[in-house]
Amino acid sequence: MRHQKFEPAYFDEAVETMPRGALRDLQLLRLKETLNRAYRNVPHYREAFDALGVTPDDLNTLEDLTRFPFTTKNDLRVGYPFNMFAVPQEDVVRLHASSGTTGRPTVVGYTRDDVDVWAQLVARCFVATGATKRDIAHIAYGYGLFTGGLGAHYGAERLGCAVVPMSGGNTEKQVLLISDFGATIICGTPSYVLNIAEEAEKKGVDLRGGPLRIGIFGAEPWSQALRQELESRLGIRAYDIYGLSEIMGPGVAMECTEQCGLHGWEDHFLFEVIDSETMEPLPPGEEGELVITTLTKQALPMIRYRTRDITRLSVEPCACGRTHARILRVAGRNDDMMIIRGVNVYPSQLESVMIGVEGFSPHYQLVLQREGNLDSLTIEVEANPGIDPAHYGAMAKQMRHSIKSIVGVSTRVIVLGPGEIPRSQGKAVRVRDLRRKD
Ligand code: DLL
Numbered sequence: 001m002r003h004q005k006f007e008p009a010y011f012d013e014a015v016e017t018m019p020r021g022a023l024r025d026l027q028l029l030r031l032k033e034t035l036n037r038a039y040r041n042v043p044h045y046r047e048a049f050d051a052l053g054v055t056p057d058d059l060n061t062l063e064d065l066t067r068f069p070f071t072t073k074n075d076l077r078v079g080y081p082f083n084m085f086a087v088p089q090e091d092v093v094r095l096h097a098s099s100g101t102t103g104r105p106t107v108v109g110y111t112r113d114d115v116d117v118w119a120q121l122v123a124r125c126f127v128a129t130g131a132t133k134r135d136i137a138h139i140a141y142g143y144g145l146f147t148g149g150l151g152a153h154y155g156a157e158r159l160g161c162a163v164v165p166m167s168g169g170n171t172e173k174q175v176l177l178i179s180d181f182g183a184t185i186i187c188g189t190p191s192y193v194l195n196i197a198e199e200a201e202k203k204g205v206d207l208r209g210g211p212l213r214i215g216i217f218g219a220e221p222w223s224q225a226l227r228q229e230l231e232s233r234l235g236i237r238a239y240d241i242y243g244l245s246e247i248m249g250p251g252v253a254m255e256c257t258e259q260c261g262l263h264g265w266e267d268h269f270l271f272e273v274i275d276s277e278t279m280e281p282l283p284p285g286e287e288g289e290l291v292i293t294t295l296t297k298q299a300l301p302m303i304r305y306r307t308r309d310i311t312r313l314s315v316e317p318c319a320c321g322r323t324h325a326r327i328l329r330v331a332g333r334n335d336d337m338m339i340i341r342g343v344n345v346y347p348s349q350l351e352s353v354m355i356g357v358e359g360f361s362p363h364y365q366l367v368l369q370r371e372g373n374l375d376s377l378t379i380e381v382e383a384n385p386g387i388d389p390a391h392y393g394a395m396a397k398q399m400r401h402s403i404k405s406i407v408g409v410s411t412r413v414i415v416l417g418p419g420e421i422p423r424s425q426g427k428a429v430r431v432r433d434l435r436r437k438d
Contacts, residue, residue: 122155
């Protein structure tokens with residue numbers, strides 16, 4: 001087993017390298033407790049279990065979980081705001097909520113122990129990247145109801161980093177503080193941190209040559225090409241962190257320094273991948289929808305929560321020594337998938353091609369339209385500064401060709417001038433869907 005020198009407090013070798021058999025025993029024990037807690041305390045779960053004719057006593061092995069019902073975002077909406085909680089209100093110490101583009105937000109709650117476990121797990125994530133208490137962590141995830149800012153904050157602080165709670169926005173000031181405070185870790189959505197990198201370059205501030213060394217990026221899909229872009233523009237190693245508010249927030253899974261998939265923390269969560277059509281579980285290695293069951297959450301236990309995120313699971317040993325299963329980078333959600341003339345495409349697949357084409361900035365937007373019975377896709381991309389607009393036509397042709405040959409879809413490409421694509425302030429809005437006419 002090969003580990004780097006981890007910060008001892010938050011690299012718990014006994015847990016993170018636990019043999020898989022022992023890990024499964026621990027999961028079974030915790031799963032039984034969770035099912036019981038949910039069944040006893042949450043009317044929704046009692047009804048859903050009763051409807052399928054199961055009780056927590058029917059779980060004797062981890063495989064028996066497939067007999068239990070799924071939970072969806074809609075269940076949380078119906079239970080708005082607190083009806084899915086399994087503890088009395090007085091035991092809740094924190095509330096967060098997803099923005100929800102339409103209607104009511106999804107509300108999630110935490111007990112003191114939940115907040116504590118969350119901080120521990122985010123600290124564990126930081127340590128997986130080689131972070132230590134000597135680091136200065138600049139947090140550019142939004143603070144507030146979104147779990148990104150406070151989630152990263154508590155974890156970094158728990159590890160002992162000096163935390164700069166910058167939040168999102170005010171990009172000029174971000175650059176100033178990263179540079180003046182000598183931040184060594186930057187956390188934010190990859191699209192927003194790209195915006196910060198660009199602002200630094202514009203202002204002539206050299207973040208590349210400074211002490212910044214680690215990026216902890218997540219909350220939206222991002223490609224390997226964007227990773228390379230961020231790594232080279234900021235002089236860092238960029239790591240993927242995954243999570244969702246319904247399950248906890250950031251820190252459900254994290255890449256280690258091997259950068260080959262994200263370790264899902266299986267002592268606190270149980271991961272399944274299912275076929276979204278048949279709802280049947282898929283074996284490791286097969287692509288499908290990620291389903292997560294919480295194993296220790298008190299305020300809001302989630303049984304078989306359908307994330308809508310598409311990934312694959314690997315239980316192969318990782319060179320870092322950790323035994324916890326890895327989820328592959330999440331390329332997209334099943335509700336983000338576009339079907340362009342019969343070809344299924346995720347925005348991040350297009351991103352990996354677009355970033356490789358010379359002469360373009362890594363900013364883009366995808367415009368979906370309907371032509372007759374077919375969906376059509378227009379890609380708006382931005383030329384790098386200093387290119388004569390007379391060349392834009394040829395550049396568009398080159399981009400169209402690269403996308404057609406690698407992804408297999410025909411697109412229309414519009415090349416815009418530098419700065420013309422709106423910049424991300426948090427989670428990037430990549431797709432403008434003009435198909436839904438009011
Ligand atoms: O985005 C929590 C988070 C904050 C994760 C900061 C990582 C860093 P929600 O706002 O509830 O929570 O959105 C969750 O975002 O179901 C995925 O679709 C997407 N997502 C989160 N992390 C990643 C990632 C936070 N690393 C939803 N890669 C999830 C791809 C991600 N998608």
